[in-house]
Structure formats: structure tokens, C-alpha cells
Amino acid sequence: MKALRKGAAELFGESIKMGVRFGDADSRRSVTVRVGERDAEQLLFGPEDTISGTVHVDSPSGRRIEHQGIRLELIGQIESVLDRTVTEFTSLVRELAEPGELLGRAEFPFEFADVEKPYESYDGIHMRLRYFLRLTVAKAYGAKAVHEETFRVYTTTPVDESESNNAIKMEVGIEDCLHIEFEYNKSRYHLREVVLGKIFFLLVRIRIKHMELAIIKRESSGVGANAYTESDTVAKYEIMDGAPVRGEAIPIRLFLSGFDQLTPTFRNVNNKFSVRYFLNLVLVDEEDRRYFKQQEVFFYRKGP
Template sequence: MSIFFKAPVDIEIRLEAEDSRKHVDVKNPQGRIDKLPVYKDGETVKGSVTIRTKEGRKVEHTGVKVQLLGSIETSTDSITASEFLTLATELAEPSVLTHQETYPFEFKNVEKQYESYRGKNVRLRYYIKVSVSRRSSSEITREKELWVYQITEVPNESPSSIVKMDVGILDCLHIEFEYSKSRYSLKSGIMGKIYFLLARLKIKHMEISLIRRETVGAAPNQVTDSETVVRFEIMDGAPVKGETIPIRLFLGGFDLIPTYKDVNKKFSVRTYLSLVLIDEDARRYFKQSEILLYRDS
């Protein structure tokens, strides 16, 4: 027989101007959508905590504390958490709660050095945690998650920063994929051209895709998971030598995220541009090249 004890108080966390703040829809581990308020690096996080006693009860506590926490949680073997941000404020000294109490809190100009992320084997999250401590019982806690965007200034790339990717089979095929740069805003687009310099192989069709690769941990226990975010067929039929195919791939409409490189020495998330050719015998020839993605607004 299981016995469940209900907490003697309700805790409500409200953020300042929460209803008018921009929100983002994020899928949680249970497959449901969480609507989370968006914050930026350096932005103040403030709000209020309301504690209500239940059924007119008196609740003795040894203190009420609010924290702003940032943590990286990995689940490759078992779920482990590593905190990289810990800010705390005492809201109330030991006393007895007899009625509803509301406490304001404020964390000024908080450095949020990483962007929030939810992946297959890792998540990086920021959240408000309120704790009501009690002398003879376990503490009562409530959490409220934030979603943090890292805004990057548009990098300057010279007009000559063209990137080339070659796909070749000796004496059978030589393709050159040329695109404008290696760094892209999530709202921009990839523009380029594919040149057929040699085409003796009987190509049936060609496709281009964006692949997101999540890497968690370090060798030899490193875990990598790949996901195709978008795939387009860009050619159907056999090409001829000298043929050119223009490429325009606009990124704004896809579920893309910025590049994460060795975040707190825990994980990386990279995006690759992949060119795949399939011949008449269903053999596949491909080449991948990493592109760096960033958020600029």
C-alpha cells in the first residue's frame, strides 16, 4: 500500500510581465509542449513568489529561499546534473505561516553564458527554484523553467569566403558544390551552385540535407546521435558534364538551433550540410561539411 502526503502549502512563481513576454514552444521528455518565457544573456530576472497554506493550517518553516539555477543534465547512462549557474536569495526567515504571503525577488543582469537546449541525451536548462525548509520534514520545492537565447552579432565575412565541397569517383564522377559562406543566421539562407565537372556515372537523383549531430561526453564513453532536420531532392535524372544546378535553401522555416561547441566540456551540437547522390543501382555517394549556425535576433 502506498501513502502519499500532500504538501501543506502551495507555491506559485510569477515572473514580471510574464504574460506579455515572448514565449517559445519546446517539447518535453513526455512529448508534450511546454510554453516557456524567453530571456537573453545579461537580462534581469525578477518576479514574485506566493505561498498559500492549505485548509487554514499553520505551517512552521525554517526559511524560504529562491534560486536561479543553470544546469546541464545528461542521460547517457543514468541522469546526472552539473550546475554552472547558482544564484540564491533568502525570502523569509524562520517563522509560522498562517495565511498567504507574497515575496518579490530579483536577480540583476544575470550572465547566461549558454543557450537553452533539449536534445535526445542532454538538456541545458535555466530555472527558478523555490524551497520552503522545515525542521522535521522534507523541504517543499517548486520550479519554473526559463528559456534562454544567446544573441550573436552578425560576423563579418569577406565576399571571397566561398566554401567548396567536392564529390568524386576516379574517372567516373566529379561534382563541385560551391556555397557562399560557412556561418549562417538561423533566419538566413544557403545560396550556392553545383557544378558537374565529370559525369560518366549514371546518377538517378541527388538530394541535399541538413543533419544535426549531438555528441555527449568524452571518448571512450562518448555518445553521438544524428537527426536529419530537412531533406530536399534537387535533381531527378542523369546529369551531363558542364551542367550547373542552383541551390537556394532558406533556413527560417526549419527547426534549427545554433551551433553548440563543447559546452562546459559536456556536449556539442553541430549542423552538417550533406550532399547525396544515388545511382541506378541504388548506391549512395555523399559528402558532408559543417556549417556554423547562430541566432542574431
């Protein structure tokens, strides 16, 4: 259910129902993202959007429960799977109720205005950046019931027509066996754009079986001895099946909008990680030998 997010927690053996309702949940866009092994639906916000709504806390069967306060936190954090570290870069607190008693259902409005949300949400290979609301009902002796609700933030890049966005042209080959030229129409693409290009075969003395274009994501984290980089193939697109001949030109047309797992390029997010993308041109011959050439490109989410 989009509008109402429900949760339950144990508080001294008593089950408390807790939930968060975003104020404009019915009209706000949501996105489905892959988190671990499952798909999750999350409401989408911009960096300047106010986060507001209502939370509810239900005591079990209408019984009276004493508590030491109810609070709501808005947190932005970066999690590393590799070293299990968590870094908070945004943390705001709203005290919803002072210590007292909870009987039946209680509702509390909340609002977080002018919240710093400088980075885009990200679920990667080993790094995760997320924003969430954490609802806590405190009990004596340190016991507490907690419910978390994750929401998503997308950042956009204003279009700067004066910024260089030249075509990419390169030559690659194997001496006396293969010589090709390839070009892409741009070096920067927004995530709903089309990659256009051409491949020219100037010399072909090996039997090519097929050719494909892949998008490679390279995630890097850490520094020095703790630096770690891993690559993942986000998409593959076959652009030729069969043996080319000298003088042949093969067109490239790759629609980025078909790959929801693409993100913008991230440069040194909070000094924790970076994400870069490469177009990887691969040729496979009849003996299944692979010849490839990578070229870095910059992806961004288009702004107004």
C-alpha cells in the same frame, strides 16, 4: 497560461499550491521547445536580462502550516542522459521568508540582477542545458515542497564584417562514373539566413534518381574513453528529382528559418559538450545506392 506558472506539492500529506509569475511575462516573448516527448512554452531572456517577478504559496483550505523557511533559487545546469550527471554553473539564492507559519496565500517579490547566464539553453540528443527557478518550502525533519519553473536563454553573436566567411567549393566523384562540383555561398550562417549554392555535373555515367541536401547535427560529450558522439538529421530538402546530364547546374536554396530545432554551433560548452552542423549532399541512384559528401558549416544567432 503564460503569466502565471502553477504547481502543487505534498508537504507532510498536505497539498500546497505554488507558482511563479515573471514580472514582464505579458510583454516578454516566449518560445515553444521540444523537451523529451512534449512541447513546452518557455519565456525567453537574454544573457544580461534581470529575472524578477512574484512567487505565491497557498496553504490548503486556509489551514495554518508551520515551515522552516521559504527560498527561491536561480539555477543554471547541464544534464547528461548518458551518465546521469548534473553540473551546476550558476546558482543564486533568495531567502523569501524565515521560519514561521503559513496561513492562506502569501506572495513574495523577487529579483535576480546581474545573473551570469553565459550559455544558451539547449535540449539535445543526450545533453540538456537549462535555467530554472526552484521554489522550496522547508518543513521539519527534512521534508519540503518544491516547484520548478524553467525559462529559456538565447545568446547572440555580434556581426563581425572583418571575419572570414568564404564560399565553400569542392569536387567529388567516382572514377569514370561521376564527377560533380558543388559550392555554397558561405561557411557561416545565422539561423534566419538562406543557404545558397549550385551543383555542377561534369561527368554522369550512373543513373541518378534524386538528390537531397540534409542538415546533420553532431552532438559530442565526454573525453577519452568516455567520449560519445551521436548525429541527428535535423532537416532534409530535395533539390533534384530525375536524372541529370553532363553540364547541368542545379541551384540550391535552403531557408534555415523553417527549422525551429536548429541551434547555434556550440564549442565545448563548460567543457561538457559541443554541437556541430554539417550540410550533407546525398545522391541516390536507381538501385538505391547512396553517394554523399559532408561539409561543416557554422551556425550562429544574429546579434545587433
